[in-house]
Amino acid sequence: MKKLIFIIGLFYFSPNLYSQTVVRGIIVDVNDEPLLGATILELNTQNGAVTDTNGRFQFTLQNINSSIVASYTGFLSDTLEARSNTHLTITLKEDSKALEGVVVSGSATFMDNLEPKHVEIITSSELSKAACCNLSESFETNASVDISYTDAVSGAKSIQMLGLDGRYVQINRENIPVIRGLTQRYGLGYIPGTWLQSIDVGKGSGSVVNGYESMTGQLNIEFIKPETGGNLLVNGYANSFGRTELNTNITFDLKNKWSSAVLFHANLFANEIDNNNDGFMDIPKGRQLNFLNRYKYNGERIKSQIGIHLMHDDKAGGQLGFDFDDNFKTSTQYGFSNSTTRLELFGKTGVLFPEKPYQGIGFIYSGSYTDINAGFGRNAYQGTEKTFYLNAIYQNIIGNTYHQYKTGVSFLLDDFDETYIDSTFQRQEIVPGLFYEYSYLPSTKFTLVAGLRADFHNIYGTFFTPRIHMKYEVAKNTFLRLAAGKGRRVGNPLVENTNVLVSNRKFNVLEDLKPEQSWNIGGSLNSELQLSGKKVNFIGDYFYTNFQNQLIYDMDQDANQLIIYNLDGQSFAHSLQLEAKVQLNEAFGIKGAYKYYNVKTTINNQLMPVPYISRDRFFLNASYASNYDKWEADATLQWYGSKRLPNTQNNPEKFQLSTKTPDFVLVNAQISRGFRWGNIYLGSENLLNFKQANPIIDAENPFGNNFDASFVWAPVAGRVVYAGLKYKIQK
Amino acid sequence: MRLSILFIALFGMLSAYSQSEPIKTADGFEVKILTSAVCEMCKYTIEKDLAFEKGVKSSDLDVDSKILTVVYSKRTDADKLRKRISEIGYHADEVNRVKKAYDALPTCCQDGAHGSDMPHKPQ
Numbered sequence: 001m002k003k004l005i006f007i008i009g010l011f012y013f014s015p016n017l018y019s020q021t022v023v024r025g026i027i028v029d030v031n032d033e034p035l036l037g038a039t040i041l042e043l044n045t046q047n048g049a050v051t052d053t054n055g056r057f058q059f060t061l062q063n064i065n066s067s068i069v070a071s072y073t074g075f076l077s078d079t080l081e082a083r084s085n086t087h088l089t090i091t092l093k094e095d096s097k098a099l100e101g102v103v104v105s106g107s108a109t110f111m112d113n114l115e116p117k118h119v120e121i122i123t124s125s126e127l128s129k130a131a132c133c134n135l136s137e138s139f140e141t142n143a144s145v146d147i148s149y150t151d152a153v154s155g156a157k158s159i160q161m162l163g164l165d166g167r168y169v170q171i172n173r174e175n176i177p178v179i180r181g182l183t184q185r186y187g188l189g190y191i192p193g194t195w196l197q198s199i200d201v202g203k204g205s206g207s208v209v210n211g212y213e214s215m216t217g218q219l220n221i222e223f224i225k226p227e228t229g230g231n232l233l234v235n236g237y238a239n240s241f242g243r244t245e246l247n248t249n250i251t252f253d254l255k256n257k258w259s260s261a262v263l264f265h266a267n268l269f270a271n272e273i274d275n276n277n278d279g280f281m282d283i284p285k286g287r288q289l290n291f292l293n294r295y296k297y298n299g300e301r302i303k304s305q306i307g308i309h310l311m312h313d314d315k316a317g318g319q320l321g322f323d324f325d326d327n328f329k330t331s332t333q334y335g336f337s338n339s340t341t342r343l344e345l346f347g348k349t350g351v352l353f354p355e356k357p358y359q360g361i362g363f364i365y366s367g368s369y370t371d372i373n374a375g376f377g378r379n380a381y382q383g384t385e386k387t388f389y390l391n392a393i394y395q396n397i398i399g400n401t402y403h404q405y406k407t408g409v410s411f412l413l414d415d416f417d418e419t420y421i422d423s424t425f426q427r428q429e430i431v432p433g434l435f436y437e438y439s440y441l442p443s444t445k446f447t448l449v450a451g452l453r454a455d456f457h458n459i460y461g462t463f464f465t466p467r468i469h470m471k472y473e474v475a476k477n478t479f480l481r482l483a484a485g486k487g488r489r490v491g492n493p494l495v496e497n498t499n500v501l502v503s504n505r506k507f508n509v510l511e512d513l514k515p516e517q518s519w520n521i522g523g524s525l526n527s528e529l530q531l532s533g534k535k536v537n538f539i540g541d542y543f544y545t546n547f548q549n550q551l552i553y554d555m556d557q558d559a560n561q562l563i564i565y566n567l568d569g570q571s572f573a574h575s576l577q578l579e580a581k582v583q584l585n586e587a588f589g590i591k592g593a594y595k596y597y598n599v600k601t602t603i604n605n606q607l608m609p610v611p612y613i614s615r616d617r618f619f620l621n622a623s624y625a626s627n628y629d630k631w632e633a634d635a636t637l638q639w640y641g642s643k644r645l646p647n648t649q650n651n652p653e654k655f656q657l658s659t660k661t662p663d664f665v666l667v668n669a670q671i672s673r674g675f676r677w678g679n680i681y682l683g684s685e686n687l688l689n690f691k692q693a694n695p696i697i698d699a700e701n702p703f704g705n706n707f708d709a710s711f712v713w714a715p716v717a718g719r720v721v722y723a724g725l726k727y728k729i730q731k
Numbered sequence: 732m733r734l735s736i737l738f739i740a741l742f743g744m745l746s747a748y749s750q751s752e753p754i755k756t757a758d759g760f761e762v763k764i765l766t767s768a769v770c771e772m773c774k775y776t777i778e779k780d781l782a783f784e785k786g787v788k789s790s791d792l793d794v795d796s797k798i799l800t801v802v803y804s805k806r807t808d809a810d811k812l813r814k815r816i817s818e819i820g821y822h823a824d825e826v827n828r829v830k831k832a833y834d835a836l837p838t839c840c841q842d843g844a845h846g847s848d849m850p851h852k853p854q
Contacts, residue, residue: 075772626782628779
């Protein structure tokens with residue numbers, strides 16, 4: 001009778017309609033860590049499924065009472081009786097010797113077909129195709145995340161999704177929000193690429209469990225795990241500009257079910273590169289030390305981890321000759337400097353019920369301190385942020401595993417203290433919240449997730465965040481997904497406009513700024529087919545983001561000001577992406593995508609295209625991998641259509657820019673040769689050496705009224721060639 | 732007890748088996764080598780290692796018959812291949828495995844891991 005409650009819209013699914021046997025569960029290793037990409041098959045058939053990031057699988061048996069076989073390369077297979085309507089936990093015995101390099105070519109990126117949200121998983125084998133350097137390069141071979149260039153001095157790259165700025169994407173590290181607040185702009189550079197194990201790219205609004213912030217998408221990054229114990233990776237890297245990097249990842253087992261991981265990264269770039277001869281460094285000098293150590297406890301009923309992350313990064317840019325420890329206030333040169341220190345303590349504790357695998361309690365917490373000292377010409381910026389985050393989650397089923405839920409409480413304390421020139425900005429956010437997310441899984445074909453959260457913001461009042469996700473398998477291996485959800489975030493206008501700080505524009509905040517708020521609705525169709533023996537995958541998705549409030553960073557009204565105010569009128573983004581992937585054979589794969597973005601906002605009472613967004617983009621990637629990745633080659637071509645530039649009409653005539661940029665092409669390529677001990681790689685970013693000419697307005701007079709280095713829409717420095725070496729020892 | 736039966740069986744197999752000679756093929760040489768591999772994991776370990784061996788073009792282990800077929804160029808020869816397989820931890824025809832390497836193999840690849848009479852079959 002209880003099932004009658006769940007008549008949701010037009011969909012009514014009773015488990016009784018499905019007389020087939022649905023098998024659902026999770027595949028884990030002996031440490032209860034989920035196995036990604038494990039295969040589960042009905043015995044003596046090809047009917048089955050592959051597990052997702054969380055080790056989950058589900059499929060329908062062709063014959064009731066069949067046996068099922070779980071297997072994973074490098075692990076012992078397991079055959080067991082299938083039981084429907086229960087949640088199976090299948091433990092495969094692992095051999096740590098085989099953990100490395102088991103990802104078969106062709107599955108480097110795949111759609112998570114169990115997930116009701118549109119989520120693509122980028123595995124470590126895909127990540128190794130762009131060996132340089134940090135999280136901002138990790139999306140080079142992925143069509144869903146766009147990389148944009150912010151200004152001609154700081155060298156920072158930022159991401160865009162659905163045609164909108166990266167600040168609307170929630171970035172989590174293992175479900176702890178990171179790269180937000182004051183590290184919004186430079187934070188991607190604080191996550192070394194070799195630390196990454198996988199990235200989940202979710203489009204559209206995310207789960208309510210992770211907060212109210214994901215407005216256009218979520219990225220969840222997973223770092224190298226301690227429980228791969230006994231492994232060592234050393235990576236050395238150098239590029240043609242003179243940047244050098246060293247990374248070491250060490251994992252080891254300790255006594256009594258404890259294991260640990262030590263991740264270390266250092267980079268140094270002390271050369272001055274000025275390929276366009278404007279007297280300014282095309283990219284700033286930089287040096288960074290980055291260290292993460294975490295400890296994990298794997299008990300029967302309790303799993304816990306605790307870790308520390310320490311990072312210090314210095315940048316020095318601007319006019320040639322400006323060095324790391326120079327004082328920008330007294331230097332004769334126009335100097336840019338940024339010194340960021342970040343300390344974070346984080347942890348997780350989970351309580352499991354081995355006899356009830358669907359039940360669990362989890363606590364996720366993190367406390368961080370970020371300190372930034374920066375200078376832009378004569379102007380000083382100082383900022384500190386103290387954050388404490390806690391999320392407590394309880395999950396269980398209602399009656400049977402057709403009905404599952406997650407509920408819990410969260411708490412966010414975010415304390416900002418910023419000074420720019422002679423103005424001070426202080427804000428303390430205290431946000432307790434509650435959430436409930438219900439999942440309805442009546443069959444392997446259909447999943448519905450409906451969530452609601454309420455957050456009680458001390459400054460901005462109560463936020464209600466409803467979100468709904470649905471997945472339906474319309475034909476075998478063809479999935480339709482629909483999603484709708486509300487999202488909010490509180491902006492930080494200074495750090496979000498660090499690109500504009502590299503100009504002589506005056507910051508002009510017209511009114512009290514309110515949180516940004518949007519609805520996102522959309523859906524996708526994803527089909528995996530075998531066409532004449534080749535694996536072909538088509539993905540089409542469309543998302544619409546509509547802002548109820550947005551912070552307008554207006555550079556159009558006045559070329560000498562950045563005017564900031566709340567949205568008054570319409571603001572929206574239509575995003576369409578069509579993507580096809582073909583695995584021609586075991587070695588060759590190709591993928592191509594077309595993206596269309598129609599992004600408009602109301603600037604100074606006029607609805608106009610958002611600057612720096614290409615309406616049309618093409619993406620093409622070809623990859624080759626020989627057996628056991630002895631040889632790998634990868635090339636990506638991206639075409640960016642014309643972008644609108646902010647209005648420069650009230651500049652003197654020689655400092656006026658055209659209203660649009662030309663279109664351009666970027667090509668990245670890499671080859672690598674594997675050995676028993678690791679691999680060596682050689683690659684190039686921006687192989688065709690495309691450069692934006694004259695990125696700085698009035699570079700001769702950096703302290704004059706017209707100086708502006710924020711008009712950057714393409715790479716400034718040109719082609720870079722890099723080479724590196726990875727040395728691995730496995731237990 | 733069970734282990735000694737296995738050894739006797741293995742010994743019987745080895746003595747009944749005569750080492751096969753390499754054959755010249757269109758793209759080099761091909762040799763069939765009898766190994767002590769017992770499972771998919773062994774297949775993975777051996778084939779992956781040989782992929783990085785000088786002169787080896789391809790290798791394929793049939794887990795049921797334990798016979799490894801290697802295609803290689805004149806940059807190596809059958810004896811070098813047998814020696815390498817022994818260094819991975821497996822017998823290769825009459826070349827005995829290196830004990831230290833064998834001891835380091837995962838337990839599923841060691842003697843008796845899959846029962847004495849039922850070799851582990853891939854799914």
